[in-house]
Amino acid sequence: MTGVKAKRVTIQDIARKSGYSKTSVSFAFNSPERISKEAVEKILRTAKELDYIPDPMARNFSLGRHMSIGFLLPQIFQESLQNPYMISVVRAIGSICESRGYTLTLVPPLHSSVTEAIKNATVDGIITMGLRIDKSIREVLRQRNLPLVSIDGLENDEIPAVSIDDRAAAKLQLDKVLEKGHRRIAIITLPGSAFSGSSSDSIAERRLCGYKEALSEYGLSPDSVTFIESGATYIDGMKCAEMILADSLPSCIVTMSDVVALGVIDEISKKNLRPRQDISVIGFDGLEKDGFPCHGLSTIYQSAEEKGRKSAELIFSMIEDPKCSPSPVRIGFEYIEGNTLSQRKD
Amino acid sequence: MTGVKAKRVTIQDIARKSGYSKTSVSFAFNSPERISKEAVEKILRTAKELDYIPDPMARNFSLGRHMSIGFLLPQIFQESLQNPYMISVVRAIGSICESRGYTLTLVPPLHSSVTEAIKNATVDGIITMGLRIDKSIREVLRQRNLPLVSIDGLENDEIPAVSIDDRAAAKLQLDKVLEKGHRRIAIITLPGSAFSGSSSDSIAERRLCGYKEALSEYGLSPDSVTFIESGATYIDGMKCAEMILADSLPSCIVTMSDVVALGVIDEISKKNLRPRQDISVIGFDGLEKDGFPCHGLSTIYQSAEEKGRKSAELIFSMIEDPKCSPSPVRIGFEYIEGNTLSQRKD
DNA sequence: CTGTTAGCGCGTTCAA
DNA sequence: TTGAACGCGCTAACAG
Numbered sequence: 001m002t003g004v005k006a007k008r009v010t011i012q013d014i015a016r017k018s019g020y021s022k023t024s025v026s027f028a029f030n031s032p033e034r035i036s037k038e039a040v041e042k043i044l045r046t047a048k049e050l051d052y053i054p055d056p057m058a059r060n061f062s063l064g065r066h067m068s069i070g071f072l073l074p075q076i077f078q079e080s081l082q083n084p085y086m087i088s089v090v091r092a093i094g095s096i097c098e099s100r101g102y103t104l105t106l107v108p109p110l111h112s113s114v115t116e117a118i119k120n121a122t123v124d125g126i127i128t129m130g131l132r133i134d135k136s137i138r139e140v141l142r143q144r145n146l147p148l149v150s151i152d153g154l155e156n157d158e159i160p161a162v163s164i165d166d167r168a169a170a171k172l173q174l175d176k177v178l179e180k181g182h183r184r185i186a187i188i189t190l191p192g193s194a195f196s197g198s199s200s201d202s203i204a205e206r207r208l209c210g211y212k213e214a215l216s217e218y219g220l221s222p223d224s225v226t227f228i229e230s231g232a233t234y235i236d237g238m239k240c241a242e243m244i245l246a247d248s249l250p251s252c253i254v255t256m257s258d259v260v261a262l263g264v265i266d267e268i269s270k271k272n273l274r275p276r277q278d279i280s281v282i283g284f285d286g287l288e289k290d291g292f293p294c295h296g297l298s299t300i301y302q303s304a305e306e307k308g309r310k311s312a313e314l315i316f317s318m319i320e321d322p323k324c325s326p327s328p329v330r331i332g333f334e335y336i337e338g339n340t341l342s343q344r345k346d
Numbered sequence: 347m348t349g350v351k352a353k354r355v356t357i358q359d360i361a362r363k364s365g366y367s368k369t370s371v372s373f374a375f376n377s378p379e380r381i382s383k384e385a386v387e388k389i390l391r392t393a394k395e396l397d398y399i400p401d402p403m404a405r406n407f408s409l410g411r412h413m414s415i416g417f418l419l420p421q422i423f424q425e426s427l428q429n430p431y432m433i434s435v436v437r438a439i440g441s442i443c444e445s446r447g448y449t450l451t452l453v454p455p456l457h458s459s460v461t462e463a464i465k466n467a468t469v470d471g472i473i474t475m476g477l478r479i480d481k482s483i484r485e486v487l488r489q490r491n492l493p494l495v496s497i498d499g500l501e502n503d504e505i506p507a508v509s510i511d512d513r514a515a516a517k518l519q520l521d522k523v524l525e526k527g528h529r530r531i532a533i534i535t536l537p538g539s540a541f542s543g544s545s546s547d548s549i550a551e552r553r554l555c556g557y558k559e560a561l562s563e564y565g566l567s568p569d570s571v572t573f574i575e576s577g578a579t580y581i582d583g584m585k586c587a588e589m590i591l592a593d594s595l596p597s598c599i600v601t602m603s604d605v606v607a608l609g610v611i612d613e614i615s616k617k618n619l620r621p622r623q624d625i626s627v628i629g630f631d632g633l634e635k636d637g638f639p640c641h642g643l644s645t646i647y648q649s650a651e652e653k654g655r656k657s658a659e660l661i662f663s664m665i666e667d668p669k670c671s672p673s674p675v676r677i678g679f680e681y682i683e684g685n686t687l688s689q690r691k692d
Numbered sequence: 693c694t695g696t697t698a699g700c701g702c703g704t705t706c707a708a
Numbered sequence: 709t710t711g712a713a714c715g716c717g718c719t720a721a722c723a724g
Contacts, residue, residue, distance in 0.1 A: 020695080020696090021695065021696050021697080022696090022697095023695075023696060023697080024694085024695060024696080027694095027695090034693095034694085034695095035693090035694060035695070036693085036694060036695090039694080039695080061701065061702080062700085062701065063701095064701075
C-alpha cells in the first residue's frame with residue numbers, strides 16, 4: 001500500500017455517489033458517447049462536486065504507457081545543460097513530443113550510472129546523445145523492452161542512430177583552413193579523442209581522422225599541428241586559448257564546437273590580439289542558425305533541429321511499431337562563411 | 347487491458363519459476379535481508395535467466411509516487427528553451443532532482459492548455475516560471491493534490507513563490523543609467539507590460555514601476571523615455587534595436603534581459619555605430635555569471651542557479667511534508683559593472 | 693443502445 | 709516465507 005498521502009478521491013467514490021458503476025464513470029470521461037447524455041452529466045457533476053479527476057499515473061499504468069520520452073543525459077545535469085548544441089537538440093525533440101501530447105523527461109545518470117537511470121525511467125522510449133551504448137545498457141533496454149535512439153553514437157550498430165559524417169565534416173573544416181593558407185594551426189578537440197586513451201569510437205576520434213586526411217592531402221604531417229583537448233564550454237575555450245597563446249602563436253585555431261570557439265575569440269581579444277586579423281578561428285555546430293548568437297563565427301553547420309526532430313520521429317515510429325528496426329539517419333552539414341576565418345597574411 | 351506490446355516478464359513469472367512467492371521475489375530485489383541468502387540467490391538467478399527487472403511504473407504506482415518533478419513550460423517548447431535564463435534555472439532544478447534520484451520532466455502546454463498539461467503530468471510536484479496561476483490551474487492542483495512552486499509569479503499569494511524584488515531591481519538598473527547622465531533613453535520591455543493590455547501583474551509591470559520611480563527621482567517624466575515591447579530572444583533584440591534606431595538615436599538602450607541586450611549590441615554594430623561609445627546598453631539577468639558568454643555586458647544580476655535551487659528545495663519540502671506551506675523566498679540582485687554602459691558624452 | 697460485472701496490469705505490504 | 713488484498717482506472721464480455 002502507499003504512504004501517508006491524503007486519501008485521494010477515486011473513480012470508485014464517484015461511482016458510489018453518482019449511483020453508476022465504475023465503468024460508466026470511466027466512459028463519462030473517455031467515451032461520453034458510449035453512455036446516455038444524462039448519465040454523463042450526472043457523473044461529471046458528481047465528479048466536480050467531489051473534486052475528482054482521473055489519476056494520470058493509474059491511467060497510464062492501466063494503458064501500459066507513459067506518455068513521455070526520456071532524454072538520457074550523458075553527464076550530470078550541470079554539464080549537459082551547459083552545452084547549447086545539446087539544448088538545441090533537446091528543444092527540437094521537445095517540440096515533436098509536444099505535438100504528440102508527450103512530455104520530455106530529462107534523465108540524469110542515477111548514482112553516476114546511466115544503466116541504473118534507464119532501469120528506473122518511466123518513459124516510453126529513450127533518446128541519447130554522445131553516449132557509448134555498452135553491454136549493460138543494451139541488457140536493460142532488452143529487459144525493459146525499451147526503444148532507444150542514439151544521436152552521434154556508434155555507427156554500424158544495431159541501435160538506430162542519427163548522426164552526421166563527422167569524418168567528412170571535419171575534413172571539410174580543415175580543408176577550408178588550409179585553403180586559406182594557414183599552416184601554423186592549433187586544433188582544440190573534444191574529450192574522447194585518442195589522447196584521452198580508452199574510447200574506441202567517438203565523435204572526436206572520427207573527426208581526427210578527417211583532420212588527418214585533410215592534412216595529408218596538403219602533404220602535411222599531423223605533427224605539424226598542435227592538438228589540445230578541452231571541455232565543451234565557453235570557459236573551457238578561454239582556458240584552452242590561454243594555454244595555446246602562452247606557448248606559441250598559431251595563425252588559426254580550429255575547434256570542434258562553436259562555444260569553445262567563442263571562448264577562444266574572447267581570450268584572443270583579451271590578449272590584445274585581433275581575432276580574424278591576427279588569429280583566425282573556426283567553430284563547429286552552426287549554433288547561430290539555431291538561434292544562439294555567434295557574431296558571424298565561421299563554422300561547420302550541422303542542424304541540431306534536424307537531429308532532434310529525426311531522432312524523435314524515429315523513437316515514435318519504434319513505439320508505434322515495436323517490430324520495426326529503423327535504419328540509421330544521416331544529417332547533412334555545410335561550411336558557413338563567417339568573418340573569423342581569413343586568408344593567412346604572414 | 348493493455349495494447350499489443352510484447353508480453354513482459356513479470357514478478358509472477360519469477361515467482362513460479364523460482365518456486366518462491368511474489369512477496370519473496372519483491373524482497374529479493376528491495377530488502378534482501380528479509381529472506382534467506384539462498385532464496386535471494388535463487389530468485390536473482392532466475393530473474394537473470396528470464397531477463398527480468400521490476401517495472402518502474404508498476405513500482406511507482408504501487409508506492410504512490412513518480413520520482414519526477416515537472417517543470418511546466420509557460421510557452422511552447424521552441425520558445426521556452428530559447429531562453430537562456432530559463433535554461434539556467436532548469437539546469438539548477440535538474441541538479442537538485444539528480445541528487446535526490448529524481449528525473450525532471452519538461453511539461454509543455456497540452457493542446458495549448460497548461461491546465462490540461464497539469465492534469466496529465468505524471469510528476470510529484472510542479473515548478474513553473476513566469477506563469478500566471480489562474481483559477482483553473484489552482485483547481486487542478488487541488489484535485490490532484492499536487493504541490494507547485496512558482497518562480498517569478500505573483501506575490502502576496504498563497505502559492506509558494508521564488509522571486510526577486512523586480513521593482514527595486516529595475517529601479518537600480520535605471521538609476522545606474524541616469525547616474526551616467528543619460529537622458530535620451532529607450533527601454534525595451536518584456537511581453538506582459540501595461541502596453542500589452544490585460545495582464546495585471548507581471549515581471550514587466552513590476553519593473554516598469556521601478557523605472558518610473560527612478561525617473562521621477564530625477565524629475566523626469568515617463569514620457570521622456572521611449573518604451574517598446576519585445577520578445578525575449580537575441581533576434582527580437584536585433585529587430586527591436588533596428589526599429590529604435592530607424593526612429594531616433596538614444597544615448598542608452600535599456601533591456602529587461604541580457605539576450606535582448608546582446609541582440610541590440612549586434613544590431614548597433616551592424617549599423618556602423620559603436621556600442622558603448624555611441625550608444626550604451628544595459629541588460630538584465632547576469633547570464634555571464636551563469637556561464638553564458640556576454641562579453642562584458644553591463645547588467646543586473648539575478649542568480650538563475652539560486653532561483654532554481656531554492657524552488658526545487660521548496661518543492662521537495664512540500665512533497666516530504668504535504669502539510670507545510672512554505673513562505674515566499676526572495677533572491678538577491680546586484681548591478682554588474684561591465685563595459686557597455688558609459689558616461690554620456692554629448 | 694445503456695449499463696454492469698469481473699478481472700486485468702504489476703509490484704508492495706499486511707497479517708498470518 | 710507466503711496468500712491475499714491493495715492502489716486506480718480501463719475494458720472485454722455480457723445482460724437488459
